[in-house]
Amino acid sequence: MNALIIGGSTGIGAATINLMNSKNIATTSINRSGNTNATVSIQCDILNDELPDLDDKPDAIIYFPGTINLKPFRNIKPEEFKNDWEINFLGAIKVIQKYAPLLSASENASIVLFSTVAVQTGMPFHTSIAAAKGAIEGLTRSLAAEFAPKIRVNCIAPSLTDTPLANRLIENEIKLKSAEDRHPLKKIGNPDDFASMVHWLISENAKFMTGQVITIDGGIGTLASGR
Numbered sequence: 001m002n003a004l005i006i007g008g009s010t011g012i013g014a015a016t017i018n019l020m021n022s023k024n025i026a027t028t029s030i031n032r033s034g035n036t037n038a039t040v041s042i043q044c045d046i047l048n049d050e051l052p053d054l055d056d057k058p059d060a061i062i063y064f065p066g067t068i069n070l071k072p073f074r075n076i077k078p079e080e081f082k083n084d085w086e087i088n089f090l091g092a093i094k095v096i097q098k099y100a101p102l103l104s105a106s107e108n109a110s111i112v113l114f115s116t117v118a119v120q121t122g123m124p125f126h127t128s129i130a131a132a133k134g135a136i137e138g139l140t141r142s143l144a145a146e147f148a149p150k151i152r153v154n155c156i157a158p159s160l161t162d163t164p165l166a167n168r169l170i171e172n173e174i175k176l177k178s179a180e181d182r183h184p185l186k187k188i189g190n191p192d193d194f195a196s197m198v199h200w201l202i203s204e205n206a207k208f209m210t211g212q213v214i215t216i217d218g219g220i221g222t223l224a225s226g227r
Helices: 011-022 078-105 127-147 164-169 173-181 191-201
Strands: 002-006 026-031 040-043 060-063 109-114 151-158 213-216
Touching (some): 011 026, 060 078, 078 127, 078 151, 109 127, 127 151, 151 191
Parallel strands (some): 002 026, 002 060, 060 109
16 A cells, blocks of 8 residues: 655654654655655645655555644734635645545545634634644535545544644643543544544455544543533
């Protein structure tokens, strides 16, 4: 299998590449830093550069880039809404339009996108990111219908995860403990938790799954004890 990973230099993307390489899956990563353990790494600004052509046709496309912009609605500038929209949604659109046609050669073609638990569970200060990721969930279902039966499209919706992107939210013991206590499982996510789900979604084991948004959130989205 050859997986095209967008944004694999840190966090869940890096964990996914590490897991796949350990299972002898070829990975091509396109990211801004070029710092990754992928078999092939291409440095590219997804939004501003022309996306490169690939030497090998992928079996899966996985889009990881995202933002965490938590502010009261009244304090969010239009430019911030635009930035979140471009990184989370328009970047995914650009990648899928470029590379999805290459998936047609695969017998197990799939796309995996990322949302957030805050889309389905209203959370204060999440207006901008929830709006952008809500578009991703709509995109997931629409593309799953349009691309069926050839290409499966699914989405993962995490809660707070221990990644560099979330560092300012968990940068000390007090913040980390507060974040953990909001989750019924009394811990936050680990990148490996999601890497395993990505690997499963693109595998033959998930061949009967498409159009789904899978929430992995320590229970915070559905269990009252997490409030």
